[in-house]
Amino acid sequence: MIGNRNIMSMRLANSKVLAILFILTFAALEGRAGEGNRDLAPPVSLRIVPEEAILWGAHASQHFIVLGKYTNGLEREVTSTAHLSLSNTKMGEVDPSGKFVVRSSGEVILTAEVGGRSAKTTIRIEEADKPRPFTFARDIEGILTRQGCNDSTCHGGVKGRGGFRLSIYGIFPREDYKWIVEGGTFRVLVTDENPKYSRIDLKQPEKSLLLLKPTFSVPHGGGLRLQVGSADYETILNWVRSGAPYGDEAEKQGVTVERAEVSPREVVLQGGGQQQLVVTAYLSNGRREDITEQVRYITNDPAVADVSQTGVVQAKKRGETNILIRAAGHTLSADVGVIEKPMAKYPKIEARNYIDQDVFAKLRRFQVLPSERSSDQEFLRRVCLDLTGTLPPPQRVREFVANPDPNKRDRLIEILLNSPEYVDYWSFRFSDLLRVTFVTSNSIKGAKAYQDWITNSIAANKPYDQMARERIAAQGYSAPARNFYYVEELTTPDVIMPELIRLYMGRRIECAQCHSHPFEAWSQNQYWGLAAFFAGYSELRESALIIDVLGGGHVDQPKDMRVSHPRTKEKVVPAFLDGTRLPQSQWMDPRKALAKDFKDHGYDLKHLMRTIVQSRTYQLSATPNESNKEDKIGYSHALSRPLEAAVLLDAITSVAGVPEKFEF
Secondary structure, X not given: OOOHHHHHHOOOOOOOOOOOOOOOOOOOOOOOOOHHHOOOOOOOEEEEEOOEEEEEOOOOEEEOEEEEEOOOOOEEEOHXXXXXXXXXXXXEEEOOOOEEEEOOOEEEEEEEEEOOEEEEEEEEEEOOOOOOOOOHHHHHHHXXXXXXXXOOOOOOOOOOEXXXXXXXXXXXXXXXXXXXXXXXOOOOOOOOOOOOOOOOOOOOHHHOHHHXXXXXXXXXXXXXXXXXXXXXXXXXXXXXXXXOOOOHHHHHOOOOEEEEEEEXXXXXXXXXXXXXXXXXEEEOOOOEEEOHHHOEEEEOOOOOEEEOOOXXXXXXXXXXXXXXXXXXXXXEEEEEEEEOOOOOOOOOOOOOOHHHHHHHHHHHHOOOOOOOEOOHHHHHHHHHHHHHOOOOOHHHHHHHHHOOOOOHHHHHHHHHHOOHHHHHHHHHHHHHHOOOOOOOHHHHHHHHHHHHHHHHHHXXXXXXXXXXXXXXXXXXXXXXXXXXXXXXXXXXXXXXXXXXXXXXXXXXXXXXXXXXOOOOOOOHHHHHHHHHHHOOOOOOOOOOOOOOOOOOOOOOOOOOOOOEOOOOOOEOOOOOOOOOOOOOOOOOOOHHHHHHHHHHOOOOHHHHHHHHHHOOOOOEOOOOOOOXXXXXXXXXXXXXXXXXXHHHHHHHHHHHOOOOOOOO
């Protein structure tokens, strides 16, 4: 084993912390009985989604899907085979696809019948005689998002396109409105001094560039996006004709979209099956609105599942993929799994802890069987490498395999967690994670103190939250963790903050430094608000000596060291990320169960590792079976992982019996 001092002094640039947080699963609604599912037997139960709906405004509509549950425990959409009826047809009408359109105010019951089963849902209709309030942020931005105009590869890119720039996916509607109505030519970090040309023509609305370009009436690099006379074309045309208002009065009525959700969140289909997705917008006035037909759908893997622009998912071949859904100012997704023919009887799989319960529940939904339990030899090698970074000695292997004790694996785990090798290995891992570095001779003393603080913390099993507080809030020059800030790259608040977020939240939000993150809930304002916490200050002592180096090219130190927003140029008030973060969906993310257990046990790192390595999921064999041989992300069997450079060197010297010599 490489000595503690030596191994931690080796700077492995590509080393990462062991990926031990399992990507678990979600409570799900599954499948759609389109043409590919008509041969299914009658369901044992039936339900309608959404379970209730409150519609408002003239011509309001709502998509409903009918889900049937079957004897194998799987759920499929059966809307296309259901008989749909309304208790009062004067209130509205429903078509065979499940789309309900309002006629008048009141309350009506929608009933679905399939194979002798039935389900009901209540629809309440309000203000059916009033037109829906118009807002630029929802109506015009919705069209630009759905047509891909504000995509990162088009006008939503950092530099825009063709001199015309939009905020990515409509996250800054006020600025987009200004660009469209007032005009301008975008140039990076340069003040626009050229004449501004509006993209609309109030005198001749049909001649507006906002209509001529996407209809390809004039040359357009993005090609044909709108058909003349289409619903989107008419919406933009009527908006210009009405004077191109922003819709401030409508926003005062609370019709701003605060968040959006998709249902079902997770879909499981057989090849050829279909599933209609329903997207709901939650408005600031507390109401909801069906925007299923006002969003853009993109599949990450069309070979596994495709999706239409009306939100119908079509299963292709076995596998897993993701459907990305973009609404104006909001991005969400639905997970899709395609399976082969369901098993006649899925066996019961015993779970050791909550990790297994969630993993095995997902495997059941995807009709995938986990591999058998690993052999003693396989488990011993795996757990020794993961907990101590060492190979088990030959004698330990023989003793462990011959030991008949049924609890020998748990006993081994405790021995490893309390071994000096555990402290040595995880001190090395955390030293790399927390960026212990020996840059110059001047920093060696501080780096050594920082490294010793990590080693002592691991040896004492210091709670992880305490380690985080000591490191983030370190003050002065005597605190060992303060030496983190000696790293040359970490010099300004906007660089220090994302490094800490990456470490303690497991997220990379650097993209939000320049623009709001398109795939996360963090905005550019939140990025700089959090960075403002790390703005430094200094105090000039009376005895301080200032040396002016002639020709040094330095600039005067600014008196105001507060953080400035790069876009608005205003001083930023420190603010936590939870200020305007979008609410999480209501479906359960079982990774929170792992986090909650970690917190409930006092952020005990040994408890976290013990929970993971004791799970049956961790202890599954690497040998796949027929159902899971193609699985790479479901944890149905162990996957081979390359050894880190330092661990591999240890393994070679251990097997060869020739210790490595290091010179410093």
